[in-house]
Amino acid sequence: MRSSEKRRWFLGIDGGGSKTTAAVCGADGRIVALAMGEGSNPLSRPWPEVEETLRALIRDCLRQAGAAAHEVEGLFFGLAGADRPQVQTMIVNAFQAEWGERLQIDNDAVAALYSGTWGGPGIVLIAGTGSIACALTADGSRHRVGGWGYLVGDEGSGFDLGRQAVAAALRAFDGRGEATALTGMLVSHYGVDTPDQLIARLYGSPNPRRELAGAAILVDRAAAAGDAVAGRLVRQAAASLLELAETCLAKAGERLPVVLAGGLMAADTMLRRAVLELARFEAVVPAAPPVTGCLAAALMRAGRPLDAAVRKNLCRYHPEGEANGGELV
Structure with a gap:
């Protein structure tokens, strides 16, 4: 124009x-x-x-x-x-x-x-590769909870879900954990033949954090299909994200809407559904x-x-x- x-x-x-x-x-x-x-x-x-x-x-x-x-x-x-x-x-x-x-x-x-x-004013709850909750109050004050990175934080994030999915598949491969559909999905996703080959694939990646975050969608799909292990991982991630938001609300000291953002919240995922179902605050999907x-x-x-x-x-x-x-x- x-x-x-x-x-x-x-x-x-x-x-x-x-x-x-x-x-x-x-x-x-x-x-x-x-x-x-x-x-x-x-x-x-x-x-x-x-x-x-x-x-x-x-x-x-x-x-x-x-x-x-x-x-x-x-x-x-x-x-x-x-x-x-x-x-x-x-x-x-x-x-x-x-x-x-x-x-x-x-x-x-x-x-x-x-x-x-x-x-x-409001709180934004972000669940993407990482996770964080940030508040902007009516008087302009700011507060944050989480966002400490994948080594010491990022609970409920894509990285966290992906890492736990691989861990669950390896536990099942060892015989220490429950069988899960995630095993076959991860093997196919990463192009390996057996679960133990995931180690070389992930540790040899130039960006293991992003690689693991990319597996979060597999957890969501497995949970939607009824896989018990994946379902527990989704509920655990939802609880972690709700904790971020609720702690941020407490810091803000006022009732604020919580905007859901990030790749895992932008789409109609099982994780977003769980957060919306369990939230005790006003949740906003932009x-x-x-x-x-x-x-x-x-x-x-x-x-x-x-x-x-x-x-x-x-x-x-x-x-x-x-x-x-x-x-x-």
């Missing part, structure tokens, strides 16, 4: 360890550009590579929208680790000179939260992905209203033309 001086644009970028999504919308919330790239967590990739990923996505989105950088009223980065001073410094040093006061930076958890609260939370933040921080019409538009992808085609879901 062609831009004009009468139209102002808002650019949101949601970046985690595995992928980054960028989008452009107008003041009415209509999304006119969408682009995806590699992960942009500065703590897991060299900063020069992260910066180039971000710049490439900005260029791509502006090209799709037919917009110039000076027509962008607000740019919001919701990046993993961006609440840490050293990460903020890198982003500011790279982008502040050209974007000035239009640049806004925050953690990707805020983007996920805003996709469910549209800028309002109608849109986290990048819309970035756009909401860009709009809100520029003083633009987030009324019902704007929110409705943010939940859809309405390109003029067929750039990337389809709906944003």
